[in-house]
Amino acid sequence: MKLESRNNQIAQEVIEIVEKYNFQREKLLQILEELNDSYGYLSEFVMKEVAKNLQLTTTEVYSVATFYSFLNTRPKGKYIIRLCKTISCVLAGKNAVANALRNELGIDFGETTSDGKFSLEFTNCIGMCNQGPAMLINNDVYYHLDPEKAVEIVEKYQ
Amino acid sequence: MKQALNNMFDDIYKPLDEPCAGKIVICTGTGCVASGSLKVLQAFTEEIRKAGFDVAQTLPEAKESTRPDSTVRLSKSGCQGFCQMGPLVTVLPENILYTKVKPEDVAEIVTETLLNKRVIERLLYKDPVTKEPCQGQNEIVFYKRQSRFVLKMCGELDPESIDEYIERGGYDAAKKAYSDMTPEQICKMILESGLRGRGGGGFPTGRKWELTRIQPGDKKYVICNGDEGDPGAFMDRSVMEGNPHSVIEGIMIAARAVGADEAYIYVRMEYPLAVKRLRKAVEAAESKGVLGKNVLGSGRQLICHVMEGAGAFVCGEETALISSIEGKRGMPSPKPPFPAQKGLNGKPTVINNVETLATIPLIVNLGVEKFRKIGNEKSPGTKTFALSGHVANTGLIEVPLGITLREIIYDIGGGVTDKHGTITNDGFKIVQIGGPSGGCLTEQHLELSLDFDSLREIGAMIGSGGLVLMNKNTCMVSVAHYFMQFTQNESCGKCVLCREGTKQMLYLLEDIMNGQATAQTLELLEQLARVVQKGSLCGLGKTAPNPVLSTLRYFRDEYEAHVFGKRCPAGQCKALLVPEIDPEKCKGCTLCARKCPVEAITGERGKPHTIDPEKCIKCGACAAACKFLAVTGV
CATH class of the missing domain: 1.10.10 (Arc Repressor Mutant, subunit A)
Structure with missing residues (x-):
C-alpha cells in the first residue's frame, strides 16, 4: 500500500x-x-x-x-564527484588525484559508496584546462587539485 | 595593431558614466569564483562601508547616489582570462591589478589603495622572468601581446547587468539590423566581412546565412552552439559567462538576417555558471523589450530559449545538436540536406558558434572595411585560444588571426615549462591544436601563420581553439591513445567504422604501449585510420584518426622505438619501463624500501638500493617517497 x-x-x-x-x-x-x-x-x-x-x-x-552521461538510470550517490579526464588535466597530474579519490572513498570510478553518499565518475572537459586537475562535486567546481587537496575537499562533504 | 584595435573598440563602445569616487572590479569567472572571489567581494562591501563610503553594486545605484564623492562602485566582471592568478581585483581609475587576493587583504586595499592611493606591491603580479612587479594589464606580458576584441568587455562589464551593456552601446548593432538594414544587406555585410565560423570548420558565416535566408517558409530558427566539448577548450564558456548579452545580440542579428523568430542557445551541462548567466540575460532582455514579441519596437518577434545539454560530446556536431534539441538521442544525420535547408523540426536553421555570434555585433558596428583590417586577408578578425598544458602562463587569450605560434607560446605564454613548472629553453615538443579532431604542431611550425587555410594545408585545423602545449617528456603514443580513447568513448555508435574502428585503433595503440606490437601493428593502424576517416558520417568519426596520423607523421621514430625497441623514449609508458635506482643519486636512506608494498627493494642503510623488476608492481610509491629523485621507471 x-x-x-x-x-x-x-x-x-x-x-x-x-x-x-x-x-x-x-x-x-x-x-x-x-x-x-x-x-x-x-x-x-x-x-x-x-x-x-x-x-x-x-x-x-x-x-x-x-x-546522455548526465542522466542516470541507476541510483547515484548524494554527491557526484566528476573528475575531469581531459588531457590538460592528465598533464597536470590527474592520475594521482584519481588514485587518492579511489583510496579515500574505497570505490572505483563508476561506482557509488555503500552508504549512498558519493559516486565517483570521470567527466569530459569542464573547461578548467588552465587550472587542472579539476573536478565537479555536483555543481561546485574545484581545481588545482593534488591528492591531499582532493581528499580534504571530499572530507568536507562527509 | 593593438592600439588600432583599441581605438576601433572605443569608437563603438563608450565608457560607463559613473560619478563615483573610485571603482573596484572583481573577476567572477568560474576560475576566480572557485578560488574565492565572492568572499573577496563580500569583504570589500564590508570594508568600504567601514571606511565611511557608500557601496554601489549596480550601475543605477551609482547614478542615483546622492553623495557620489563618497560612493565606491563595486562591480563584478566576467572572466579576465588569467585564471591561474585569481581572484583578480582591479582598482580604477588607477588601473591597478591585484592578483591572488584573499579576504584578509581587502582592508589593506581599501585603506592603502582606495583612500591613500598607494600601491601594495606584494599583491601585484610579478613577471616570471624579470621578477619585476607589474601594475596593470598594460605591463603584464600575458595581456600586453594580446588583442582583446571579442573578449574585451568580458573583463570589464558586470555580466549580470543589461544596463551596463546597453549604456556602453550594446544592442546598438541589433537596433541597426532591425530598423535600418534589410536581411539581404546584413547577409551581404557578413559575407563581405570575411567572417568564418569560429567553431572549427571555418565556413564563411555570411554564406551560411544567405543559404538560410533564401529558403522559402516563414518558420526558421537560429541556434547558438554552446556545446563546447573539445578537451582543452574553454573560450565559449568565458564568453557566455562574461558577456552573455553580446551572444544574444549576435543571435538577434542572425535572426533578422535569415528571418527567424525563434532561437535556441544550447549549452553544456558541465558549464553551470554559463547556463545561469545566459538565462538571466535572456530574462533581462525580454523585460527590456529587446527580445520577445516586439523586438526593439520593430514589430518582429524573437523568442530565445536556453537549453542545457546532458553530457554528450557528439552534440557539438550540428545535426546531432538539432536531434538533441528535438528531444532525441544526439546522433548526427547525413548532409545534405544541410540545416540551412532542413534543420530543427524540419525547418531552415542557421547554427553558429558562440564566438562567431559574439563577433557579429562588432562587425555591424564597425563596418566591413574596418573589420577586415584585423587579422589577415583570408581569415579576418581575431580568435580566442585557450592555452593550457606545459606553459608558464595558461589562460584565455585573444589574438588576431595570422599570428605565429611562436608569439603565442613564447611571448604571451611566457615559454615552455618542465614537470615542476620551471621555464625551460628547449622543452617544446608539440602543441595539440583543435582537440581530438585537430593535429599536432611541432617545432617546424613555430613560424606558421595561425589561420584557417595554412593550418588546413598541413592537415591540422584551428578547431574551436584549444591549444594544449606539451613538453619533451610527453610520450606521443600516449597522447594519441588519450585522444583515441576520447573519441571512442564519445562515438554515438551509429556508424560501424567509427564505433568499431576507433575501438580497434585503441587496442592497437595499447599493444604499442604495452610492448606487444609487431611490425604489422603500425601498418594496420595507418590502414584503419584511413578507413575510419573515409567511412564515417560526421565530423567526429572523420577526424577521429587525426591525432594518430599527425603524431605518426612527425614522431614515427617514437612509435618505432615502442614497437621495435620496446622502450618509451619519454619514459611514460609504464609497461615498457624497467624499474631502476640510480646508484649515483641514492643515499641509502631506506625510505623507498619501507614504502614498497611488495618488498621488491633491497639494500643496506647508507648504500645504494636495488629494485627487483620481477617483484616490482610499478605502483610508484618508492619514486614518490624518494627525496633524491633516484628512482626511475616506475
Missing part, C-alpha cells in the same frame, strides 16, 4: 512536469533533466510514466536517457 501511494505520488509529479512542457515530445530531454534532478536518477517507473504521458514507447525514453 505504501509503495503504491508513493508510486501514485511520483506519477502525479511526472504529469506536472510533462504538463509544464505542454506534453511536447521535443521537450523530452528537458523533462528527463528535471526528473533526474529531483529524484537523482530515472527509475524504470519514472521512464514508463514519461513515456505514457508523451505517448512514446518506453524504449524511446530509455534510449534517450541512456545516451
Whole structure:
C-alpha cells in the first residue's frame, strides 16, 4: 500500500512536469533533466510514466536517457564527484588525484559508496584546462587539485 | 595593431558614466569564483562601508547616489582570462591589478589603495622572468601581446547587468539590423566581412546565412552552439559567462538576417555558471523589450530559449545538436540536406558558434572595411585560444588571426615549462591544436601563420581553439591513445567504422604501449585510420584518426622505438619501463624500501638500493617517497 501511494505520488509529479512542457515530445530531454534532478536518477517507473504521458514507447525514453552521461538510470550517490579526464588535466597530474579519490572513498570510478553518499565518475572537459586537475562535486567546481587537496575537499562533504 | 584595435573598440563602445569616487572590479569567472572571489567581494562591501563610503553594486545605484564623492562602485566582471592568478581585483581609475587576493587583504586595499592611493606591491603580479612587479594589464606580458576584441568587455562589464551593456552601446548593432538594414544587406555585410565560423570548420558565416535566408517558409530558427566539448577548450564558456548579452545580440542579428523568430542557445551541462548567466540575460532582455514579441519596437518577434545539454560530446556536431534539441538521442544525420535547408523540426536553421555570434555585433558596428583590417586577408578578425598544458602562463587569450605560434607560446605564454613548472629553453615538443579532431604542431611550425587555410594545408585545423602545449617528456603514443580513447568513448555508435574502428585503433595503440606490437601493428593502424576517416558520417568519426596520423607523421621514430625497441623514449609508458635506482643519486636512506608494498627493494642503510623488476608492481610509491629523485621507471 505504501509503495503504491508513493508510486501514485511520483506519477502525479511526472504529469506536472510533462504538463509544464505542454506534453511536447521535443521537450523530452528537458523533462528527463528535471526528473533526474529531483529524484537523482530515472527509475524504470519514472521512464514508463514519461513515456505514457508523451505517448512514446518506453524504449524511446530509455534510449534517450541512456545516451546522455548526465542522466542516470541507476541510483547515484548524494554527491557526484566528476573528475575531469581531459588531457590538460592528465598533464597536470590527474592520475594521482584519481588514485587518492579511489583510496579515500574505497570505490572505483563508476561506482557509488555503500552508504549512498558519493559516486565517483570521470567527466569530459569542464573547461578548467588552465587550472587542472579539476573536478565537479555536483555543481561546485574545484581545481588545482593534488591528492591531499582532493581528499580534504571530499572530507568536507562527509 | 593593438592600439588600432583599441581605438576601433572605443569608437563603438563608450565608457560607463559613473560619478563615483573610485571603482573596484572583481573577476567572477568560474576560475576566480572557485578560488574565492565572492568572499573577496563580500569583504570589500564590508570594508568600504567601514571606511565611511557608500557601496554601489549596480550601475543605477551609482547614478542615483546622492553623495557620489563618497560612493565606491563595486562591480563584478566576467572572466579576465588569467585564471591561474585569481581572484583578480582591479582598482580604477588607477588601473591597478591585484592578483591572488584573499579576504584578509581587502582592508589593506581599501585603506592603502582606495583612500591613500598607494600601491601594495606584494599583491601585484610579478613577471616570471624579470621578477619585476607589474601594475596593470598594460605591463603584464600575458595581456600586453594580446588583442582583446571579442573578449574585451568580458573583463570589464558586470555580466549580470543589461544596463551596463546597453549604456556602453550594446544592442546598438541589433537596433541597426532591425530598423535600418534589410536581411539581404546584413547577409551581404557578413559575407563581405570575411567572417568564418569560429567553431572549427571555418565556413564563411555570411554564406551560411544567405543559404538560410533564401529558403522559402516563414518558420526558421537560429541556434547558438554552446556545446563546447573539445578537451582543452574553454573560450565559449568565458564568453557566455562574461558577456552573455553580446551572444544574444549576435543571435538577434542572425535572426533578422535569415528571418527567424525563434532561437535556441544550447549549452553544456558541465558549464553551470554559463547556463545561469545566459538565462538571466535572456530574462533581462525580454523585460527590456529587446527580445520577445516586439523586438526593439520593430514589430518582429524573437523568442530565445536556453537549453542545457546532458553530457554528450557528439552534440557539438550540428545535426546531432538539432536531434538533441528535438528531444532525441544526439546522433548526427547525413548532409545534405544541410540545416540551412532542413534543420530543427524540419525547418531552415542557421547554427553558429558562440564566438562567431559574439563577433557579429562588432562587425555591424564597425563596418566591413574596418573589420577586415584585423587579422589577415583570408581569415579576418581575431580568435580566442585557450592555452593550457606545459606553459608558464595558461589562460584565455585573444589574438588576431595570422599570428605565429611562436608569439603565442613564447611571448604571451611566457615559454615552455618542465614537470615542476620551471621555464625551460628547449622543452617544446608539440602543441595539440583543435582537440581530438585537430593535429599536432611541432617545432617546424613555430613560424606558421595561425589561420584557417595554412593550418588546413598541413592537415591540422584551428578547431574551436584549444591549444594544449606539451613538453619533451610527453610520450606521443600516449597522447594519441588519450585522444583515441576520447573519441571512442564519445562515438554515438551509429556508424560501424567509427564505433568499431576507433575501438580497434585503441587496442592497437595499447599493444604499442604495452610492448606487444609487431611490425604489422603500425601498418594496420595507418590502414584503419584511413578507413575510419573515409567511412564515417560526421565530423567526429572523420577526424577521429587525426591525432594518430599527425603524431605518426612527425614522431614515427617514437612509435618505432615502442614497437621495435620496446622502450618509451619519454619514459611514460609504464609497461615498457624497467624499474631502476640510480646508484649515483641514492643515499641509502631506506625510505623507498619501507614504502614498497611488495618488498621488491633491497639494500643496506647508507648504500645504494636495488629494485627487483620481477617483484616490482610499478605502483610508484618508492619514486614518490624518494627525496633524491633516484628512482626511475616506475
